[in-house]
Structure formats: C-alpha cells, structure tokens
Amino acid sequence: MKEVFTNFFMIHSSGTSFLADRLAAQGIAPTDWSLHWPGGNTTLLIDNRHGGTPEQRYPSIALQAMEMLPAIEQVEYIVPGEHTALRLHMMGGDVCFNGLRSLAHWAARRYGYTQLPLECAGSPHRYSATIEGPAEQSVITLQCPQGFTQRDDLPFPAVDMGGIIHLVAAQSHWDEHEARQQLQSVLRQCPWLASTTAAVGLITVVGQRLYPLVHVFATNTTVLQSACGSGTVAAHLITGQEHWYPPSGVLFSTTPRENQIHLRAIVRGYSPSAAPEPNHFYYDPVQHRGVAPAADSVL
Numbered sequence: 001m002k003e004v005f006t007n008f009f010m011i012h013s014s015g016t017s018f019l020a021d022r023l024a025a026q027g028i029a030p031t032d033w034s035l036h037w038p039g040g041n042t043t044l045l046i047d048n049r050h051g052g053t054p055e056q057r058y059p060s061i062a063l064q065a066m067e068m069l070p071a072i073e074q075v076e077y078i079v080p081g082e083h084t085a086l087r088l089h090m091m092g093g094d095v096c097f098n099g100l101r102s103l104a105h106w107a108a109r110r111y112g113y114t115q116l117p118l119e120c121a122g123s124p125h126r127y128s129a130t131i132e133g134p135a136e137q138s139v140i141t142l143q144c145p146q147g148f149t150q151r152d153d154l155p156f157p158a159v160d161m162g163g164i165i166h167l168v169a170a171q172s173h174w175d176e177h178e179a180r181q182q183l184q185s186v187l188r189q190c191p192w193l194a195s196t197t198a199a200v201g202l203i204t205v206v207g208q209r210l211y212p213l214v215h216v217f218a219t220n221t222t223v224l225q226s227a228c229g230s231g232t233v234a235a236h237l238i239t240g241q242e243h244w245y246p247p248s249g250v251l252f253s254t255t256p257r258e259n260q261i262h263l264r265a266i267v268r269g270y271s272p273s274a275a276p277e278p279n280h281f282y283y284d285p286v287q288h289r290g291v292a293p294a295a296d297s298v299l
Helices: 013-025 055-068 097-111 176-189 229-239
Strands: 010-012 033-037 043-047 074-080 086-090 115-120 126-132 137-145 149-151 158-160 165-170 199-206 209-216 221-224 252-257 260-270 280-282
Touching: 013 033, 013 055, 033 097, 043 055, 043 097, 055 074, 074 097, 086 097, 097 115, 097 126, 097 137, 097 229, 097 260, 158 229, 165 176, 165 229, 176 199, 176 209, 176 221, 199 229, 209 229, 229 252, 229 260
Parallel strands: 043 074, 086 115, 165 199
Antiparallel strands: 010 280, 033 043, 033 260, 074 086, 115 126, 126 137, 137 260, 149 158, 158 165, 199 209, 209 221, 252 260
16 A cells, blocks of 8 residues: 555655656646645646647546656546536546645636636536635635435445445444455446446545545546545535544535535645745645544634
8 A cells, every 4th residue: 555644745856857757748748737735635637728638648647647656646637617617627537526626726826716616527516616825725615516316226325426426334443455345346246337437436434534445447546545525525425424534634524505515625736837846845744634633623
C-alpha cells in the first residue's frame, strides 16, 4: 500500500519537475495543470478547455501521472460546460465531489470566484460551490442535490451518485485487506456494474471514521483514498451522520439544507505557473491531523 497517510503531505520539487516533463511530453503545458489537496485525495487538475487532449487519452495520461507521483490519487480534466462555464471530466468518466471542489478552488485562484455553478461528466445533476478564505487554503462547500438513488440490489447498502456507486459498510474496525477482498467480491458477483457505472466505491464506516476504497473501470485502478467527497455524502445518506474523518484526518461535514446536502472541507493547491518553483509543496499535517475535533465541531 502506498504511504498516503504520511508521505501524502509532501511532494518535492523534483517530483513536480518530473511530472511537468512527463505532461509536457503529452502536450500539456505548465500553465495547464495544477495539484490540489481537497482535505486529502491529492488531485491533478488539467485544463483541457482548448481540447488539445483527446478524451480517449484521459485514462492513459492519468495512469502515467499516478505512476510518476504515487501521492496523486486521481486526475481530472476541465472542459467547457453544457449549461455552465466549467465542467469536470474525471479520468474514468466517474463523478467526484472532491474533484468538483478542486475545480472550484482552481477557479477561485484563477478568476477570483467566491461562488460558481459546476457540472460533472457522467452526472445528470448540477452543482454549485462556495469558496471562503484565502487562495492558499480555502474552505469550499459543494452544494449537492439530494436526488441520489439508494439501492438494495448489492451486498451492502448502496447509493448511486450518477457516475459512481458507493457501497457503505458499517464495521467495528478497519481492515484494509478485508475491505479489498469485499470490494473484489462485489465486482465478481456483480459484473454488470462495469457496464452501468464508471466506478464503484466501498466506504467502510467505523464510527465517525471513514475509509474509501474506490475502483475505476477505465483505468482498472483500486485506490485506498485519503478522502472521498462523494463517498462521504453516500455515508451520510445511509447513516444520517454529519461529521466525518477520512484517513487524512481532516474534518468533512455533510449538512442537509432544504433539497441539498452541503459538503464542506478545506482545499489547498499548487500551480507550477503561479509562482517560482517552490522547494516543496507542503501541507502542514500538524494543523489538520492528529486528535479528531469534537463531533459537534464545525469548520
């Protein structure tokens, strides 16, 4: 297992230089990519609004980037929206709420937005994001519709988010080996999932702790993520809990508001074109990890 819980917090400049070279070889300029840390779940964001990278190359470019920097858990692309200015297209065509929050962070840093509507390929829903705080570290709330479908035809309670299906398993303890076996068993028992959704997540819930294991079909990757926004919302819909701590240790809140669920947590980012190359991209683990805040603590 890659050391996402510790090494996740530091990506040295040598790593970003190698990544920049690899992306440049794919025709992706430094002005077109950035790294984001939406409370965990390190995300490489590539601006493809100009259409220079064909969609069929999304998975292969993502795999190369994830192999180059193992701390990267997912890759997403910015494309023009159908009903909004910005649309997110994940590496596997799946739906990603932390990806949408990363996109909102990118838009806030580049254009100064404090609120904006967003779309995600693979999802029929529209979203909106509110950005608070400085660009270096923002608190971003994603407003999600409540029109997600709960399913009872899978081995665990499940929620179809429209582009990803999350199974929520309440357990007394966390065991990664056991979780991987459970997810593989689900994929074997339900082969139809590969043709009906882009990704499947097994969200293990142990009290307020949440462990997201996500399989993406297009890249054939199964990643134990340090945070998962859509998985957190799915866990809320199944259990009713509102405060969550993924492996990153960052507090995520899921708050029902009328016909929406508000997903709220911090986001940080690094862009190679925004400033001279830093010694490293660093997120302070002491400030946001360690002893979990009280259950009623709100960001």
